[in-house]
Amino acid sequence: KINIWFDCDPGHDDAFTILMMALHPRVNFLGISTEGGNQTVQKTTINALKMLALCNLENKIPVVQGQEHPLMIKNVICPEIHGESGIDGTALLDDLKIPLATNVSKETKEVVEPAIAFMARSIMSCEGKVTIVATARLTNVALLVTVYPKVLEKIERISIMGGSIGMGNTGPSAEFNIEGDPHAAKIVFNLGKKSNIRPTIPIVLVPIEVSHTVLVTESILDRLRESLQETTFCKVCIQLLLFFKKTYQEVFNFDSPPLHDPIAFFYLISPQSFVTKKINIEIVCDSPLTSGETVCDYFGMTNREKNATICEKIVVEEFWDEFIKQMVKVNSI
Numbered sequence: 001k002i003n004i005w006f007d008c009d010p011g012h013d014d015a016f017t018i019l020m021m022a023l024h025p026r027v028n029f030l031g032i033s034t035e036g037g038n039q040t041v042q043k044t045t046i047n048a049l050k051m052l053a054l055c056n057l058e059n060k061i062p063v064v065q066g067q068e069h070p071l072m073i074k075n076v077i078c079p080e081i082h083g084e085s086g087i088d089g090t091a092l093l094d095d096l097k098i099p100l101a102t103n104v105s106k107e108t109k110e111v112v113e114p115a116i117a118f119m120a121r122s123i124m125s126c127e128g129k130v131t132i133v134a135t136a137r138l139t140n141v142a143l144l145v146t147v148y149p150k151v152l153e154k155i156e157r158i159s160i161m162g163g164s165i166g167m168g169n170t171g172p173s174a175e176f177n178i179e180g181d182p183h184a185a186k187i188v189f190n191l192g193k194k195s196n197i198r199p200t201i202p203i204v205l206v207p208i209e210v211s212h213t214v215l216v217t218e219s220i221l222d223r224l225r226e227s228l229q230e231t232t233f234c235k236v237c238i239q240l241l242l243f244f245k246k247t248y249q250e251v252f253n254f255d256s257p258p259l260h261d262p263i264a265f266f267y268l269i270s271p272q273s274f275v276t277k278k279i280n281i282e283i284v285c286d287s288p289l290t291s292g293e294t295v296c297d298y299f300g301m302t303n304r305e306k307n308a309t310i311c312e313k314i315v316v317e318e319f320w321d322e323f324i325k326q327m328v329k330v331n332s333i
């Protein structure tokens, strides 16, 4: 089994990542940390708890509320894609009973322990090494490795959804998760370089050029409807995906929305479904036009150290087969 810590900002596609991992036989799900991003951190935390509740795991897998703000720049959220709640599109989640996040006080509703302290404890006390799946800004992860560098000895790798080889989705060349906190991304991508004061951490990146091939088409929606057979869970999935489709049509003029985030998890269980390349990736931090760009030195033009494995292609059908298999599992509990 892979020991997984999941850092996210649900967000429709983050939400489906939780559903895809929750009952997966190859996953030992250690916990979830949340960030601001697709919505405020209070909302992304509630959304993570709701997804666990759909799997009856809301009291079994800890959820800790992490950073609302990026390290050095202004906080930007994304209601135009994910709506006011962060997972708009269905009323069927409104009455779900969920607990508070593990690090939030019952009395004050404030965070009483930083998420990274809880993450560090969880990672250090895990028997084996831990893989971090990160599908939001990299603020929590950057703080974790900075404040608790000892965790690096226990991190197997970090699989990230974010960045791009060339095109951007929030700037001309920047992707949302990396543009949202480029300074944090710089810290995390540096971990992939050799250093004599810490271990080198394998970094995997699923960029938008890959996630834009994993589209929730009408035929995927039909497959889901057939496999999940009109249950409430089925309606939740379809309604969420139809909202996501609508906003992707409005904002990007896409026919079908890309399901970005679960791909960073899928890579871990099915690396053979990907074409990858180890390259140098540097992060642009302070530029009016390209801040947040993941500069990918595809042909080694700079001779800089190769610090990340970038996914270039995915066998899309293999992803959907696995995705639907896991949704059927959640549907049958």
Ligand code: BDR
Pocket: 011, 012, 013, 014, 038, 078, 081, 135, 136, 161, 162, 169, 175, 176, 177, 208, 260, 261
């Ligand atoms: C990324 O941005 C977020 O809106 C999605 O959840 C995904 O993590 C895609 O650029």
Ligand code: CA
Pocket: 008, 009, 010, 011, 013, 014, 038, 135, 136, 261
């Ligand atoms: Ca996300």
